[in-house]
Each structure stands twice: as C-alpha cells, then as structure tokens.
Amino acid sequence: MKKKVFGSSLVAVTALVLAACGGNDTNSGNGGDSEDGYSPTDVLKVQFVPSQNAENLDVIAAPLEELLSERLDIDVEVSVSTDYPSVVTAMGSKTIDVGFLPPNAYVTANEEGYADVLLQSLRYGVNEEDGSQTDELVNSYKSQFVVMADSDIESLEDLEGKTIAFQGATSSAGYVWPAASLLDAGIDPQNDVKGVEFQGHDAALIALLNGEVDAAVTFQDARNTIKEEFPDVWEQTRVVALTEDIPNDTVSVRSDLSQEWRDKIADAFIEIGEDPEGRQIIFDIYSHEGYELSEDSNFDIVRDYAERIQQP
Template sequence: MKFWKTLAVTGTALLAAVALTACSSKSASDKSSSKDDYTPKSLNIQFVPSSQADTIEAKAKPLEGLLKKELGIPVKVSVSTDYNSIVEAMDSKQVDVGFLPPDGYVQAHKQGAADILLQAQRFGIKQPGGLNTTKLADSYRSMVIVKKGSSIKSIKDLKGKKIAVQDVTSSAGYIWPMVELKQKGIDIAKDDTLVTVKGHDQGVMAVLNGDTDAAFVFEDARNVVKKDVPNIMTEVLPIYFTKPIPNDTIAVRTDMSKAFRTKLADAFIKIAKTKKGHAIISSVYTHEGYVHSKDSNFNIVRKYEKIANDETK
C-alpha cells in the first residue's frame, strides 16, 4: 500500500513538473514570437512641446480622426511635459508613437524604447529675414538671438550674460549652441546664467522683453511669434548660426510589427500631402511632409551629445 501511495505521489509530481515545463515553454515561446510583432488595436501618439506648448494638443487633436480613417483603429493624441517623459512612456509601452526631436529619438533608441520610422521635412530658411525658401530640407540650424541695440555683437560678448535655453536634451535649444560655443572658448555653464524656458517662442519673448540677454532657439523661431509681434524680425536679431541638425522624427515602439510600421508610415506620408493633414503638421511643428529615414542619420546627434556629456563631467 505504501508503495502505491509513493508511486501516486511521484506520478502526480511528475505530471505537475511536465505541465509546468510545458507552460514555461509556452510562455517563453509566446514571448519570443511576440517580439517585433505588436500590432496595436488602438494607437497612442504623443508629442513633445517645442513652441506654444499650451496649444500643441489642440492643434494636433484633429490628427486622431485622419489616422483613424487610414488605420481603421482608434487613435489618441496627447502632449508630454518634456522629452524625458515621452521616452519613459514609450519604454513602458504606454505610448506607441512619439513625435520626437533628434535628441529625444537618440535617447529613446539608446534605451531600447523606440525605432525610427520617418523624418520630417521643412522648408529651408533664408537669412537675413528668416523667410522660407521653396526647397524642402531634412535638417535645420540653431541660432543665438539678442535684442536690437544690444551690446552683444558676437558670441564673444556672451560671457557673463543671461541666456534663455531649452531643456538640456534639446538639440537646437541647448546642445548644438553649447557645444559650438565651447569649442570657441565660451563655457556657458560656467560663464553665464542659464534660464530654462518651455518652448522656443518663450526664448524669443524672453529676449524681446529683456528678461534675458540672449536665447538659443531653432532657426527661425521668430516666425512663431510674428503674428502677435509683427516687428519681431527687426527687434530680435540672430548673431550666430550653428551647423545643421537632423530634423524631427516620428518614432515607434521597438516591438511594433513591420507590417504595421509600413501601414503607419504610409498613413503619415499620405495625410501630410492632404490639405487638412498638411495644415495640422505645419501648425504644430512647421513640418511640410515626411520621408523614410534610418538610424545612422542621427550619428551626428550622438557625436554632439557625447561632447556635451563630456563637458559636463
């Protein structure tokens, strides 16, 4: 009798072990098969504020309906508080698609949170005057601006001044001008007082109102406030332009399926070519359209960020 009880217990344990192994194997298999195979049943898209942060969500909201029509699934658009929060949201799979500036994309890709899908195109800028050209470009510049009549005539005069900057992860609002000024002997972290503002329009206004002596903004951020300040082009002037910076990205979570990536990219490109769609992307980020891109396009961003990080150590 004792033998049969032992056999029964052994058999039960063996069956449990087999079942557990099977479940474990199935779980591992499921996990493996789901890699790069995520197809959303609803799509969460998030933007980061670059200018007029308080109105970006209202401007971007109509994109929900246009994308829903193309993709056949519900779409939700929201705006994050900053670059870091959208990267964290994509990393935790709470956001499927991020409209990220080049620095934000590089950060997200490094964390394994995002892959590049598309790169924005904008019209080139002609100086002086900051007017758009008719030629589309996949890069832009940062510029240093001061108020008309300022004692600051060149970047050499920036030492000891108060400068409006964006978050330290911003290419145009911090990294590019900081790195290039450092290479020219100006250490803004040590030599100047930095004032962080949210939105490049706020950088322009900080200079105009005399709150700061200078600002780092994208070329030509003055156009963003031109409607409210018609004479902004003569009242606030650029004294320095950086080397080109890759344009903004549309990035997706890393486990998104290739088939859905293709469908999504086609949808964005198609929508950008429509009258209504173009009006939306132009009003939000001054985008004119989108083209396919690759990660290596952003190696220059990694180079500048490395220099910036080395300088802060």
C-alpha cells in the first residue's frame, strides 16, 4: 500500500490525531475504574501496526492472544491497525488497553495524557558492515537510506529531487529520523524530495527493487525481511547512510490503567520474551526478541527530534 506524501509532517498528523481524540472520555466497557485506576475484567484489548505486509498477520497474532490470556487469566483480543495515529486515537478513546507504539507515536499519546510507556522491545543488534545479526540484545536501532547498487546516489545530498519511499509521518525509522538527517544535509524533506508513503518497510524496499522510487528509508536492516522472496536483495541494493540511534518500539498502556495491571502486563510480556515459543511469536509479529522495563525519560530524545523536523 502506498500514497503520496503531500506536505505531511509529524505536527500535522499529531493535530489530526488530537482532533479525533478530543473530548472522548468513554472507557472500553470491559472493566471498571477505582481509586487505583482502571482494571479490565472481561477482555484485555491489544493493538499494533505491522512493520511488514499486513496479510495474514491476524492469524499470526492469534498465538499472542493465547499466551497473554494464559498469563493474565483474562481473555485477550489482539487486533491490527492500519497506522499509528489510529492506535493513538484508540488509546485516547479508551477502546484499547495496550498499544505497540513506536517512539514518536508514544510521545504524542503520552503528551496528551492517553498512554504511558511500560516496556521497550529488545532486538539483536545489526552489524553495520554486512547487515548480519549480532548476539547482543539492544533497546535501540538505526534507520537507513537504501538505494539500488547501480544508483548514482552516493550521499544524502544526492537525494535532492529524488523520489523516496517513507512510512507514515509518526514513524521514527520510516520518517522522523531520516527527515532530520535530510535537514542536516540541507534538504527539506517536504519540498526538496518527492515523498511516497508506504505501509510496511518491506513494501518500501520492494518498491525500490521495482524501480518505483529512487531510495527507501527503513529500519536497519529491513532487507532481512524480504530476503526469502528476493534472495539477491543484498547484491541489488546498498546503504547510503545511517541515522543516529532510535529508541526501540514501546509496549504502552492507557494512562488510567491500574498499577496492578501494569505489573501483570509487564511480567507477562517479559515472560513471553524469555520463552522460546513466545519469543518466536513476538518475532513473527514485530521482529521483537524480548522486552525490558522502560520509563518516559528514555524518550526525551524523541521529543528533541520532533522539534527538529517541525517546519517554520
């Protein structure tokens, strides 16, 4: 899925999200509020946006429902959303309890009082030389600019006037960090390049291979997600530049959730990541290898980056 990016920015998307969320104080109706906060009683609702093609992800998510339900002793409903602003909207309207949010979407939700960070995901590090996996679990990653191997693009400066595959404007690796890198290179990501928005980092890479765009920005190294379908992707493409470190995705909870349920959910996700079967399930969904406790201050750098890409 793709669409043209016409002057969209984090600020504009955030405004739309807030407008959609404003004034809605309805809870999801599956629990009750107390002095200690909201506690679900019938079903815990979890939502995420796929980082790869959404086809069949509903089926892949079903085992996560089962694992969470076993550990929490409550029915769990895992759903797939089309974009992160929709997840933020759902958390603001209290129709979901837990959201898998990337850093920028989390900051948007948190600053409006809709969500608190609970966990950060862990992934194996990436060898910058060849994109291979290291044996170290880390809570941050980078974004990359990928071009065809025979492209005349050798630097970020060469991207001026080119067509670039982005993700949505709240995607850290798919837009925000790359946009800041372009600005550092003297290129306005809104006006000096032709941005095309894709849903899924794999879709952006496939568009590059098909000649639809001149470059694609993805998390490092998203080429691993399509190597079975395109075994020569490493020979056909190369990385022009990497961004600075980005905090890993969050598991965030609605802001009124009780501490008791925050602890239960955190323990459940950490246990799932430590179990071989559970780790495979979360890897299939989101390329996560586990989880660790997090705190809001870890995302101050995200707020700094959001300010950097605001247009005057």
